[in-house]
Amino acid sequence: MSGIETIMRTSAVIPVLVIEDASTARPLAEALVAGGLRVLEVTMRTAAALDAIREMKQVPGAIVGAGTVVSTEQFEQVMDAGAEFIVSPGLTERLAQPIIASGVPYLPGIATAGDIMRGLDLGLDHFKFFPAETSGGLKALKALAAPFYQCKFCPTGGITEASAPDWLSFGPVLCVGGSWVTGGTVAEIEAKARAAAALAR
Numbered sequence: 601m602s603g604i605e606t607i608m609r610t611s612a613v614i615p616v617l618v619i620e621d622a623s624t625a626r627p628l629a630e631a632l633v634a635g636g637l638r639v640l641e642v643t644m645r646t647a648a649a650l651d652a653i654r655e656m657k658q659v660p661g662a663i664v665g666a667g668t669v670v671s672t673e674q675f676e677q678v679m680d681a682g683a684e685f686i687v688s689p690g691l692t693e694r695l696a697q698p699i700i701a702s703g704v705p706y707l708p709g710i711a712t713a714g715d716i717m718r719g720l721d722l723g724l725d726h727f728k729f730f731p732a733e734t735s736g737g738l739k740a741l742k743a744l745a746a747p748f749y750q751c752k753f754c755p756t757g758g759i760t761e762a763s764a765p766d767w768l769s770f771g772p773v774l775c776v777g778g779s780w781v782t783g784g785t786v787a788e789i790e791a792k793a794r795a796a797a798a799l800a801r
Contacts, residue, residue: 602726603670603685603704603705604705604706604707604726605726605752605774606638606693607663607665607684607685607705607707608627608639608707608726608774608775609774609775610638610639611636611637611638611639611726611775611794611796611797612735612768612773612775612776612797612799612800612801613764613766613775613776613777613778613781613782613790613796613797613799614639614640614641614754614756614776614777614778615632615637615639615641615777615778615779615782615793616638616641616642616667616756616768616777616779616782617641617642617643617652617667617776617779617782618645618647618779619642619643619649619652620646620648622648622651622652622654622655623636623653624649624653624769625642625648625652625653625656626655626656626658627629627660627786628656628727628782628786628789629633629655629656629657629659629662629664629786629787629788630659631742631793632659632662632781632782632789632790632793633659633661633662633793634639634785634790634793635789635790635791635792635793635794635796635797636783636793636796636798637796638662638749638794638796639662639663639665639685639775639780640656640662640664640665641666641667641755641777642656642664642665642666642667642689643663643666643667643668644666644667644668644669644678644681645668645676646730647690647702650678650680650681651681652660652795653666653678653681653682653683653792654681656700656779657681657682658770659774663684663685663692663750664682664684665683665684665685665686665705666678666681666683666686666689667687667688667689667769668688668689669686669687669688670689670690670695670759671695672694672698672741672756674693675698675699679702679704683703683704683705683709684704685704685705686705686706686708686779686801687706687708687709687728688705688706688707688708688709688712688728689709689717689728689730690708690709690710690730691708691709691715691718691722691724691727693718693722695708696708696719696722696724697722699770700722700723700724701767703789704786705780705792706724706736707726707727707754708727708728709727709728709729709730710727710728710729710730711730711731711735711755712744713744713747713748715727715791716748716751719757720748720751724771725750725751725752726752726753726754726774727751727752727754728754728755728756729741729744729754729755729756729791730752730755730756730757730766731751731756731757731758732755732756732757732758732759732776733757733758733763734757734758735757738755738766738767738770739785741753741767741772741773742753742770745770745772749772750773751772752773752774752779753772753773754773754774754775754776754779755767755776756776756777756778758784759776759777759778759797760778760780760787761778761780761792763798764776764778764796764799765799765800768799768800768801769801773801774801775801778796780792780796781793781796789798
């Protein structure tokens with residue numbers, strides 16, 4: 601398996617994390633890992649994101665990546681912070697080429713057949729389907745996946761605890777991205793993570 605496929609198969613749900621305060625990052629990561637969700641996507645949407653990656657990297661068992669990476673400058677920053685995989689909301693050659701050249705596992709966002717074809721041209725066949733629900737939901741992904749039978753997906757965007765099993769029951773879906781596991785107390789987060797980790801694929 602490729603590096604990104606190994607990461608995608610590690611757990612059924614990848615928590616999508618928006619960290620406003622880096623001091624909360626390590627306890628959050630500890631709770632998620634304790635619940636069985638080892639793959640953590642820290643989104644580059646806040647000033648605390650880089651410090652959050654560094655904090656979460658200290659948690660044994662955590663596989664910490666950077667999400668919402670939209671520029672080569674951000675890519676360099678998250679690599680310096682120790683990110684173990686990269687997720688982007690879309691796919692451009694300018695961003696993808698240095699990431700691919702680095703060898704770091706990469707999950708670019710796609711929403712159309714053209715996006716997937718651009719990815720295939722770059723040698724990629726694992727994608728984030730984003731934004732999943734507003735791009736037509738599971739019905740749309742099934743239509744896209746048919747001609748691109750070799751591709752695997754991680755739908756993200758609007759997926760809930762209730763809808764996740766439907767997505768995960770579709771063969772080309774290796775995991776889903778979700779934020780429902782991230783709220784509440786440490787104990788509540790661990791409990792939600794345990795339930796998410798138990799979802800069948």
